Amino acid sequence: MSCLGCFDSTKLLGNGAQLLETGSQQASSVLLVLQQNPLLQDVCATVVAAAGAIALVKIFRALSSRGIVDQKLSRKLVHILAGPGFALCWPLFSADPNARFFAAIVPCLNLLRVLALGTGVIDDPKTVNAMSREGDKSELLRGPLYYVVVLLGATLVYWRESPVGVVVFSLMCGGDGLADIVGRRLGGRHKLPWNSSKSWAGSGAMFLGGSSMAIAFIAFFCSMGYFECDIAAMALGVAAIAAVATLIESLPINQKIDDNISVPGTVALLGFLLRSALLAA
Numbered sequence: 001m002s003c004l005g006c007f008d009s010t011k012l013l014g015n016g017a018q019l020l021e022t023g024s025q026q027a028s029s030v031l032l033v034l035q036q037n038p039l040l041q042d043v044c045a046t047v048v049a050a051a052g053a054i055a056l057v058k059i060f061r062a063l064s065s066r067g068i069v070d071q072k073l074s075r076k077l078v079h080i081l082a083g084p085g086f087a088l089c090w091p092l093f094s095a096d097p098n099a100r101f102f103a104a105i106v107p108c109l110n111l112l113r114v115l116a117l118g119t120g121v122i123d124d125p126k127t128v129n130a131m132s133r134e135g136d137k138s139e140l141l142r143g144p145l146y147y148v149v150v151l152l153g154a155t156l157v158y159w160r161e162s163p164v165g166v167v168v169f170s171l172m173c174g175g176d177g178l179a180d181i182v183g184r185r186l187g188g189r190h191k192l193p194w195n196s197s198k199s200w201a202g203s204g205a206m207f208l209g210g211s212s213m214a215i216a217f218i219a220f221f222c223s224m225g226y227f228e229c230d231i232a233a234m235a236l237g238v239a240a241i242a243a244v245a246t247l248i249e250s251l252p253i254n255q256k257i258d259d260n261i262s263v264p265g266t267v268a269l270l271g272f273l274l275r276s277a278l279l280a281a
């Protein structure tokens with residue numbers, strides 16, 4: 001009896017393998033065209049990063065508006081993920097000296113978005129909730145605004161040429177972001193003697209999270225050939241900077257100076273002073 005419902009699994013696998021081969025050939029030819037056309041490559045990379053930014057915020061807008069993720073946690077997760085997510089797009093851009101200006105378009109667009117949301121030009125309470133502590137749109141004109149400006153600065157000033165830029169966003173995103181999440185949950189009674197609103201657990205998370213993200217990204221960028229580095233010397237330099245930035249973040253000053261200013265500012269200053277350690281060949 002012929003089995004009408006049966007299928008030739010061998011033929012199906014063969015077709016699948018053929019499809020995969022065709023797809024990879026097409027992908028290779030697209031990559032070849034992009035490599036031969038830096039302008040097109042940078043435009044495509046900008047579109048990918050911009051789309052990623054939109055997707056990230058939309059995901060946490062949906063999660064926080066459905067109550068799946070607490071609003072404060074949503075804000076911190078966007079804070080932790082946006083910066084490294086953006087930096088992971090940097091290798092998509094060409095080696096052209098103007099590539100950084102294309103990459104800078106992404107934080108610029110988000111700067112405009114944050115300004116429009118924070119001033120009410122765009123009325124989108126759910127997105128405001130995903131990026132604010134209490135849902136007050138004017139809050140976006142502080143932390144989130146400074147955050148995007150820092151990413152813009154790291155892109156234009158440091159780009160893929162200096163590990164200082166990596167340390168700047170790593171300590172702002174992976175450090176300060178994690179300090180909040182860990183500190184709120186594990187901070188408990190072990191508060192800092194000089195700041196009862198912050199804890200050893202939070203500061204420990206800031207140091208470990210920020211320095212780990214920085215070392216990981218610098219090792220990645222070194223492997224991409226963006227800059228030479230002696231991993232041991234670089235790790236020491238990162239640890240020293242992370243320790244000072246952690247101390248600054250722990251001070252009771254964030255009512256006067258936002259952490260998204262004090263932490264990156266400290267790193268930029270120390271990075272300049274320690275640039276030889278970070279770039280030791």
Ligand SMILES: Nc1ccn([C@@H]2O[C@H](COP(=O)(O)OP(=O)(O)OP(=O)(O)O)[C@@H](O)[C@H]2O)c(=O)n1
Pocket residue numbers: 079133143176179180181182183184187197198199200201202203206249250254258259260
């Ligand atoms: N070193 C730290 C940092 C934060 N926290 C915990 O995280 C909460 C929020 O920390 P803070 O940095 O003040 O958060 P925000 O200012 O809201 O966050 P952002 O830096 O994004 O402005 C603190 O109240 C505290 O419970 C902590 O225990 N130890």
Ligand SMILES: C/C(=C\CO)CCC[C@H](C)CCC[C@H](C)CCCC(C)C
Pocket residue numbers: 048049050051052053056075076078079081082083085086089106107110114130131132143144147148151260
């Ligand atoms: C709530 C935030 C900070 C408060 O401390 C973070 C605000 C995030 C910005 C609105 C979005 C920034 C997007 C990046 C510039 C690009 C990300 C791209 C990537 C592919 C996710």
